[in-house]
Amino acid sequence: MQTSPSKYLGHRLRYYQSTIDGAKVLKPGHDYSELPDTFIILLCSFDPSEAFSRVDNRAVHFFKTIDTKDHALELNGGATKVIINSKGDFTGESEELKELAKLMNNEEVSLNEHFIWVQKRIKELNQDRRSDIMDYEMKIMDARISGREDGEKVGEKRGKEIGEKIGKEAERRAGIKRLIIAMMEISTDDRIIFNAAKKQYGEYFSDGELKQFIAEAKNDSLQEA
Incomplete structure (x- = not known):
């Protein structure tokens, strides 16, 4: 969860990735071919565009390693970084994701018992x-x-x-x-x-x-x- 805007969100995600791969996943005696796919999800209660190369108001962003000349060419490293902007445009997104945004924005949720329980637990x-x-x-x-x-x-x-x-x-x-x-x-x-x-x-x-x-x-x- 990130509550303060920063132009260094990308660096933060990079640090998380190195921590996961180096200390949490790759054990002594194993090699990098055994690394599992990873997903780092950063929940932002603000517009994270300051960390992007341009302003983008979409609610959800998925980042992978791609070729700078051919954006359809992806390097298969197994690492996916997800940024969710609770203040972004949720048009076409699922009801669950919209409910998550309400939870992040401290708004009352009611979609199902899971969200209601989480909101109660957060308050506690x-x-x-x-x-x-x-x-x-x-x-x-x-x-x-x-x-x-x-x-x-x-x-x-x-x-x-x-x-x-x-x-x-x-x-x-x-x-x-x-x-x-x-x-x-x-x-x-x-x-x-x-x-x-x-x-x-x-x-x-x-x-x-x-x-x-x-x-x-x-x-x-x-x-x-």
Whole structure:
């Protein structure tokens, strides 16, 4: 699903094709003659003409490898790329495809139970995702506030110049610890936790220090368990 116009849709499809062929389909010990036919379907809720050589308002486009001088001559590579434009002209298209466009455009569908179920499921997933995002943002905010408060308490016990420096350092360390703990409640993926920590504290700590903080937080969590 693509929701934002881009002149690089063709490059995106090219990347998907390489990913499918290289990592998903062709296994070690097999050769390219065993590659199955593939179909990459890109659903666009906008006019994708920016990525084409000219404007074309058709609802569905099928792309294959053809000869540039003789467009009827096709290179049999087994790869088909499909772009569906939900805002395009659906004249002559099937009722199922028209219903799919309504689904993509957030319009109510009623053709059959399959489309109705999909629309209901999409609404559920979108609601869950919004809740996760709100929960994530609240945890980030709580971590920042708690870290700042902890740092301020430490800073009050120090001399003015030294206290400010140490207080800020303590604030950052307390803040990143709370951030990591909050992220661990959301995900167990070290990459996601590291990226969140780096985004907030990357200018103060090196990658090695950030990874060390994550390792220490996980170790503390195991000991508490």
